Amino acid sequence: MTHGTGKTQMVFTSFRRRAAQTCAIGALALALAACGQEKAADAGTTAEAAPAAGAADYQETLMTALLDAKPGDVIDIPEGVYSFDRSLSLTVDGVTIRGAGMDKSILTFKDQVAGAEGLLVTASNFTIEDLAIEDTKGDALKVNEGENIIIRRVRTEWTGGPKTENGAYGIYPVQTTNVLMEGNVAIGASDAGIYVGQSRNVVVRNNRAEQNVAGIEIENTFDADVYDNVATNNTGGILVFNMPNLPQPGARTRVFNNEIVENNLKNFAVEGTAVASVPAGSGVVINSNDQVEIFENEIKNNKTANIIISSVFSTGYAEGGAQESFDPYPEGIYIHSNDMSGGGKNPDGLELQALKTLKFGPMGAIPDVMWDGFVNAEKLVDGALPDELKICVRNGESEILNADGPNEYANPRVDAAAHDCELPRLPAVTLPEKLAEL
Amino acid sequence: MRALAIAAGAVLLAACGSDAPSFSETRPVFHEEGYPELLSDWNVVKAEGGALRLAAGVTPYDLATPLFTDYALKLRTVALPEGTKADYREVDVFAFPVGTIISKTFYYGENADGTVTDEGAPAFSGGALPMNGVRLMETRILAHRSAGWVAVSYVWNDEQTEAMLKRTGAIERLTLARGGAAPVDFPYVVPNQNQCAGCHAPNNTTRAISPIGPKARHLNKASVYHDGANQIAHWRDAGLLSISEADLAAAPMNAVWTDEEWSIDDRARAYLDSNCSHCHNKVGPADTSGLDLTPAAAGPALGFCKAAIAAGDGAGGRPYDIVPGHPEDSILLFRMETTNPAAMMPELGRSLSHSEGVALIRDWIAGLDGDGCV
Numbered sequence: 001m002t003h004g005t006g007k008t009q010m011v012f013t014s015f016r017r018r019a020a021q022t023c024a025i026g027a028l029a030l031a032l033a034a035c036g037q038e039k040a041a042d043a044g045t046t047a048e049a050a051p052a053a054g055a056a057d058y059q060e061t062l063m064t065a066l067l068d069a070k071p072g073d074v075i076d077i078p079e080g081v082y083s084f085d086r087s088l089s090l091t092v093d094g095v096t097i098r099g100a101g102m103d104k105s106i107l108t109f110k111d112q113v114a115g116a117e118g119l120l121v122t123a124s125n126f127t128i129e130d131l132a133i134e135d136t137k138g139d140a141l142k143v144n145e146g147e148n149i150i151i152r153r154v155r156t157e158w159t160g161g162p163k164t165e166n167g168a169y170g171i172y173p174v175q176t177t178n179v180l181m182e183g184n185v186a187i188g189a190s191d192a193g194i195y196v197g198q199s200r201n202v203v204v205r206n207n208r209a210e211q212n213v214a215g216i217e218i219e220n221t222f223d224a225d226v227y228d229n230v231a232t233n234n235t236g237g238i239l240v241f242n243m244p245n246l247p248q249p250g251a252r253t254r255v256f257n258n259e260i261v262e263n264n265l266k267n268f269a270v271e272g273t274a275v276a277s278v279p280a281g282s283g284v285v286i287n288s289n290d291q292v293e294i295f296e297n298e299i300k301n302n303k304t305a306n307i308i309i310s311s312v313f314s315t316g317y318a319e320g321g322a323q324e325s326f327d328p329y330p331e332g333i334y335i336h337s338n339d340m341s342g343g344g345k346n347p348d349g350l351e352l353q354a355l356k357t358l359k360f361g362p363m364g365a366i367p368d369v370m371w372d373g374f375v376n377a378e379k380l381v382d383g384a385l386p387d388e389l390k391i392c393v394r395n396g397e398s399e400i401l402n403a404d405g406p407n408e409y410a411n412p413r414v415d416a417a418a419h420d421c422e423l424p425r426l427p428a429v430t431l432p433e434k435l436a437e438l
Numbered sequence: 439m440r441a442l443a444i445a446a447g448a449v450l451l452a453a454c455g456s457d458a459p460s461f462s463e464t465r466p467v468f469h470e471e472g473y474p475e476l477l478s479d480w481n482v483v484k485a486e487g488g489a490l491r492l493a494a495g496v497t498p499y500d501l502a503t504p505l506f507t508d509y510a511l512k513l514r515t516v517a518l519p520e521g522t523k524a525d526y527r528e529v530d531v532f533a534f535p536v537g538t539i540i541s542k543t544f545y546y547g548e549n550a551d552g553t554v555t556d557e558g559a560p561a562f563s564g565g566a567l568p569m570n571g572v573r574l575m576e577t578r579i580l581a582h583r584s585a586g587w588v589a590v591s592y593v594w595n596d597e598q599t600e601a602m603l604k605r606t607g608a609i610e611r612l613t614l615a616r617g618g619a620a621p622v623d624f625p626y627v628v629p630n631q632n633q634c635a636g637c638h639a640p641n642n643t644t645r646a647i648s649p650i651g652p653k654a655r656h657l658n659k660a661s662v663y664h665d666g667a668n669q670i671a672h673w674r675d676a677g678l679l680s681i682s683e684a685d686l687a688a689a690p691m692n693a694v695w696t697d698e699e700w701s702i703d704d705r706a707r708a709y710l711d712s713n714c715s716h717c718h719n720k721v722g723p724a725d726t727s728g729l730d731l732t733p734a735a736a737g738p739a740l741g742f743c744k745a746a747i748a749a750g751d752g753a754g755g756r757p758y759d760i761v762p763g764h765p766e767d768s769i770l771l772f773r774m775e776t777t778n779p780a781a782m783m784p785e786l787g788r789s790l791s792h793s794e795g796v797a798l799i800r801d802w803i804a805g806l807d808g809d810g811c812v
Contacts, residue, residue, distance in 0.1 A: 059606075060606055063605075063607070063630055064605070067605050067606065067630065067631050085609060086607065087633070089630065089632035089633060091635055112779065113609065113625045113627075113789070114627045114779055114789065115785070115786075116779060120632075122635070122639075122645060136780075137778065137779040137780040138750065138779060138780035138781075139750070139780075144642060145642050145723075164751075165751065167751070168748065168750020168752075169750065174726045174748070175726055191750045195748075197726065197747075243745070243747055244745075245728040245739070245744055246726075246728045246747060270749075270750060270752075270754065270755060271753065271756075272746060272753030272754060272755050272757055272769060273746060273753045274746070323738065
């Protein structure tokens, strides 16, 4: 398998074909796309899942504890390093799994021979805290359908550093409602370190994501607050995506007070995955999502662009067809009050390099915000989008580059006036009291 | 009463040519609670006198196109409480009464050198599976309790005399030697009890455990156990199933994936149905992917020119789930071919790739109309 700038070309075939016939800037499509706490146990019992004679027996011990768990139980994982050769799973509602600390209770899957994840949870009212899951073959922690999910102070890590053969997701709740993810550390995922998909009402705060392809990704999710996180040294820092052909789209994500710096790691995703098209050096990427508010973040030194806004037209995610209800356009995007600097100086891939040099000179930089330029012509009123659908940038000196995707990237331009607007602030996400108080 | 009479007849038949083992005259023992430590506690199948025998009222059945599990051979049985019947369902699994016990015994042919194979194992006959040259691996039990189905597995001991409850699963290191091909080592994985739900909870919202195989379209074939009689008709005649003549005549039928009398489209879709649709359906655990491999699915939902969502390693560097005409570009085929646990499909139930199944799906995709996905 080869990696590097060539790896996404298959996904972007149609654009590549067309672009090649136009001009160097036509290849921007490719480029844009590609180039490139404490809680008391309630009623339940505390199952001290203590290691028996040696850590070797612990797999059996913990598996049995997970099978026998009853609602309200706390499964305590003592300090130690425990090895597993196949997946763990939990199917009982109302269970807490608690370690002694993310550097103390370590579940290692180095020797895993079976199972697509480290721990798979298919249950509601689930809390996991203070432990680490390392070197799983696939995803580290997956929660598939459930509500009232707390994941905190959990570390998921591939200890060999960023590698394509690492598992895809670190922390991976999907089709969940009322989710709190805080204080986690995610390192080395070949897709997203911290990922929330097809969910509702999500708070992601105080996490640290590094050396992943995507640091933190919110996908097809309604109402997410992403704040006080650090995303650094990933390929892309924080992603807010909508993908086609899924049961639900997503909207209303606030990304604020995060430190999103130096996400310049070479993309090491498997070709064919959505994140394989994220250029190294992307601070924040919004793809086909609506009502996204990016504010009061520190977004610096992301070498392709501090913020990228794209549609599936330039990323190719819907090339083969999307369901009719899918809205490919990123609309109602409001970027304001961020501390942005140092981005766009060395974009990933020859095409973006060419664009940068042509448009901004050899010493210049891609503006803080880069947009592929696709708008829904059916929604235009007198040639302009209604205010609520606009991309608004009120961020000091920060400029927005319209890459002119609809015209084969013929005339990329900075057009401040078109984006000098403001949008209503999005409401804060409110978690149910029981979750919020924790 | 008729059912009883027939059951008794079966018992007599089974007893012919053997030493009239008493086990075959006893009936299964249903456990409404708990998980008995021994398979024999269920009294469904028993290793006795050099054969795996069935208790009275235990009916073996087979499926048109079964799930692949590392080339293991399988003996499937169903046993209903005396005097009860299942209700026919056209699409869903039949509605079995509380008290039903379904069993599936996984086994291989065993070569003299201890390697295992799916070839040349003795055939089920006289109501029993001869055990010479056979290695029994595990027997899985699905029991329909009043609160719902439960699933649990029993692992056969080295002596092949009894199988023991193994709720946490197990890994057995085996070597497969088949068709003169080079032997290949692989871990045979017994699922842990939660993982049973990975396949047997086809609705990821209700998460109710359910059988998968006993559906009309899988059973609607000539039985290998009952002189080629149509299996659904046999179940009706044996008093196991309540079904009208009209429903019987109209029952859906999946292809036998190896039978070239069927079109390749029918065979491929039957294979995807049996191997994938328990998760890849509109409400299943894999609905997160948007990929639907049930018999009725079509278009992007069926994977045609559909980009992967969260495939990770599973994308294999390929652009779409299925690229008509181009198996080499189709993620689905990659995921069937790979044995990397992070990427392979199905996620559970195999450590090896099913080369014959892969060949079928490869040929099917290659023959689909279309010139790529652009």
